[in-house]
Amino acid sequence: MNYIFFIILIVILFILYRMNQKINRLDNEIRKIKNQSAGAPINSEPLPGMPEKPTAQKALQESPKAQPVMPDDDNDQFKDRTSWLSQLSEFFAQNALTVIGIFTLVLGIGYFIKYAIDNNWIGETARISIGFIAGLVIIGIGYPLRKNYPIFSSVITGGGISVLYFTVTIAFRDYHFFSQQAAFSITCLITLLSIAFSYAYKSETLSVFSLLGGFAAPLMISTGQSNYLFLFSYITILNIGMLIIVLLRNWSHAGWISFILTYCYLFYWTASKTETDSIYFYILSYFVFYAYGLQGYLKGRKLCATDILMLVFLNFFSITGLVYTFNKLHLEPVVIFPLIFALCNLLLALREHKAKRSGISYSVFTALSISLITVAAALQLNTHLITSVWAIEATLLLFILKKSGHTVFRNAFYILFPLVLIAQTATWAQYFEKQNLPVIFNPVFFTSCVTILSTAINLFMIRKKTATEEAAYSLPEIILSAALYCLIYATLLFELLYHTSTQPLTVINSIAAIYTVYYIFILLLCSKIFKINSFTQTLLKYLLLILCIEHTSVNGSFLVDNILHHTLPGSFYFLYALYLIPFTYTLWSFLSKKRADRTRFDYRISSFALVVIISLEIGHLYILGNTESWFQKDILQKHYIILYLPIIWMLLASAFIYTGIKRDWIELRKIGFFLTGITIVKLYIYDVWQMDHVSRIIAFIILGIILLFSSFIFQRLKIIISTLIKDKEKEEIRNNKEIQ
Incomplete structure (x- = not known):
């Protein structure tokens, strides 16, 4: 097996030798052509496999019309250097074999020394000597190649320096051949040697090797004592x-x-x-x-x-x-x-x-x-360090981006700004850890204000853009706008919740809900100032209605329980009911829209919210007004659902149908008839079987009167509308006759 390996090695070396001869012949031919062209121009055919190099005259003839060279302005003087990532990737792409080769060689030397040690071929002193000799030999091989093959020579020399570093480390750690002071002195000498080589070779690649070795040296000879x-x-x-x-x-x-x-x-x-x-x-x-x-x-x-x-x-x-x-x-x-x-x-x-x-x-x-x-x-102001520094640094990067236009600052901003939001979230977590923070004047709130101010400045700078920047900055503008509004909302909310954290849970939830509703309400009122588009306004209105429904159904029920348990005063109900102002405004904003701008969903969600909130709030007031004991709540609630809720729904349905007919809002008429159908189905399927005889009679009588009254109104409206149509037709006929 060893003979086969040896034969393969000889064949590979022979092939490499033949390739080297061909490369040398090609190099000699290129040098001859250069020497001839230095004396007089010649018309020679290009070498096989080499692209034809156009002459200067041909290049001028084939080149397009020259463009006038504009003078550099301030920003043009500061063109960005080539990205270090692209340079690094290009370096490895062109020198991958060299890097892999020197790495393999260093590993091979290491495995050889390990094999020799395992077989007791050499002693400790000889082992260290081999390491130093191997490193110096590799450096010596790279030295004569520095002129014609600078990058190859740099990599080779860097590999030799790596061997020296590893040798000193092994000698100090495993064999205790040197003291720590001696080992550190030797690593310093190796670092100085590598720096001198990098300067002499004019090789930045070798300087990188020198730096990595210099910074790794303290770790190599460390004994654990700091x-x-x-x-x-x-x-x-x-x-x-x-x-x-x-x-x-x-x-x-x-x-x-x-x-x-x-x-x-x-x-x-x-x-x-x-x-x-x-x-x-x-x-x-x-x-x-x-x-x-x-x-x-x-x-x-x-x-x-x-x-x-x-x-x-x-x-x-x-x-x-x-x-x-x-x-x-x-x-x-x-x-x-x-x-x-x-x-x-x-x-x-x-x-x-x-x-x-x-x-x-x-x-x-x-x-x-x-x-x-x-x-x-x-x-x-005792703000949190990381959050404040990152927020201000993000704003600084964006400012420099607007001044210079270098993409590196845009990329840095995109990386840093999410970290600002993460750091701000960690800052808010301090509310759960610290106690007795003063109102407003505390480090968490001040830090949040710094982040808000920084984000607001970022948004202002991004909105102040040129026509060419508009497409590139549309998405960041949306993200920054959302981040700014969320930061303001969360900052005030957490501060509010921290200082009300000792109150009952119902109070905390109600305050949070009221604050959220009014925050959206203020955004809607100031939509022109904040430049909120119509689509976002509509989404905010939908969200406000949903929050009002959730507040009424959840917080309202818990509030009634707390008042009946006497854990909260009845006057707290007025604070809870403050949401009705934004709710009424939102309904009015839907009705005040132009008819062409109103959608079916606008009618449906506003009508649904109105029915739910009126039904629940009247129920809450009915229970609070008719009982003083929590034990009576279930009886009154059942009585309300069976007897009064159908009446409320029929009145609302009648109002929807009447308004829909009067203003010719077809969707509202449909909603009114749909609510009427739900009421009738509920009455005959559920309510009738839960009532006593007296209540059943009262319910049917009231419901019948409402239905008859509604029918009478509809008939009157129908007659009025038909009369108006006939009068309009007669007037049109009369006008046509007069014209004729």
């Missing part, structure tokens, strides 16, 4: 060194990786063991990465999209960590760092203003200053 002061001193030095190379080489990815990993370490330190020393490293990291974010501005007064995003995240991540530390350690004043950072941005904004530059840089610095001052004000 020496954060030493750790962040090392990370700060690493960041400063990387910042210098990034500024010299104008790299973007290395700075972002360093930023993300640094704040992961900082947040972990802050969460696991909050110490005063972390404050200094937050400040140092802020200024280091602020310098990185300003690299384009310092070189050419230009801020690209990734630089702006770095400044936004840096300010708010630093504020989050510092304020959390201050709150945990009970330090004051908590607003000092938001104000200091705001001052730094304000100075840059003033510099732009004095230079009479009102471009994207001025807008970004001004927006950062205002947002940080807003954060300071929110913190001074």
Whole structure:
């Protein structure tokens, strides 16, 4: 089996050797063509398999009419860099075999050493020596390839550096070959070596390897004892060194990786063991990465999209960590760092203003200053940190999007705004945990106000759009509008429920229902101000009617029980009945519509709501007015359903039919006849069998009188209508004769 494997290996190597020879011949031919073209133009045929390269004259002839080049405006100077995700995917697409190959090689070396160890071929010192030698050999292989194959060389060198890191880790952890100080010193030397290689090779790929290895080094040699002061001193030095190379080489990815990993370490330190020393490293990291974010501005007064995003995240991540530390350690004043950072941005904004530059840089610095001052004000009011910071940051991202037009800020806003809503929901949960919060002047309510204000500003900025933005922003505008109204509703509702939580459940439910009905009522009254379209208004009216029905049927029944049990005063009924004002307005709004705008569902839901509410409310008043004991409630309720409810329904049915005939509303007439049919069916199927003889006689007499009176009215209306029609026809005939 081993011989077969060996033969296959020889065949593969031979094939690769032949391919390499062909590639070398093709490379030589291309070089000859380049040398000839440098002296004089030649008309040569293209090489087989290579596309024909058009000449400059041919390209000019075939190209379409040149378009005039417009001068760049302020926004054009800040075109977004290529997305780092697309660059990363392109890198792996073009170098997948190289990455997989070096990864496989490192694994192969590791398995070989493990196999040798398992068979006791080599001792501990030899094992470590093999690891170092293998790493250096791989680096040595990559060095001569750096000119002609820079990316391949970078990956190879990065693999060699990885071997060195793993060797030091195994030597320290498994064999205790080094002390912790020695192991850390060696990893630092490896990091410095990799940084030097990345600078010499001019390879950002290798700088990424260097960063990952540098940040992983403390984890590799960790013994479980948290020496954060030493750790962040090392990370700060690493960041400063990387910042210098990034500024010299104008790299973007290395700075972002360093930023993300640094704040992961900082947040972990802050969460696991909050110490005063972390404050200094937050400040140092802020200024280091602020310098990185300003690299384009310092070189050419230009801020690209990734630089702006770095400044936004840096300010708010630093504020989050510092304020959390201050709150945990009970330090004051908590607003000092938001104000200091705001001052730094304000100075840059003033510099732009004095230079009479009102471009994207001025807008970004001004927006950062205002947002940080807003954060300071929110913190001074003891709002919840994460919710307030995220809400203000979302507004900042949207503002920068409107100024710059970079899609990266739109995507960041779409990601962050849902997190704001989630954080706000978590903030409302504090109502269930905290006690004795003052009315209005409490951190939960203030935080909700910050979120509401932020969402309102977002909605204003999105509505203030150009014609080209209209299609793109239609859905976000709807979502933001719904989110704003829901936030206002929930904020006031939770505050109201918290301060009435000691009341009986019926009181709480009634207050919540009344508040909800009046909230919708106010939205309908101010629909023009809030720019609520007619379709949404109709939905709100339907919702209001449904809520009124639910309030009457559920809360009304519980209210009657509580009043009869003497747990609530009878005067509370007036508070409960306040819903009748919005209910009456909603019914009137349906009737005041133009006839062409009214739908069948408008008639049906409004009529159904009117019948249900009148029936239930008269029943509640009948029970409260005729009994003082809870034990009599069931008897009176049954008596009401059997005797009085059919009479109420017949009166309502007559009113519907009369109104429908008088105003020629066919749908209302149908509803009246339908309600009459239900009443008659109920009377003969159920009510008759539940009554005594006297009640049965009274019910039939009253119902008969109502039916006869209704029939008499209908007949009169029929005669009146027919008379009007005949008179109108006679008048038309007379007018025609006069014309003739």
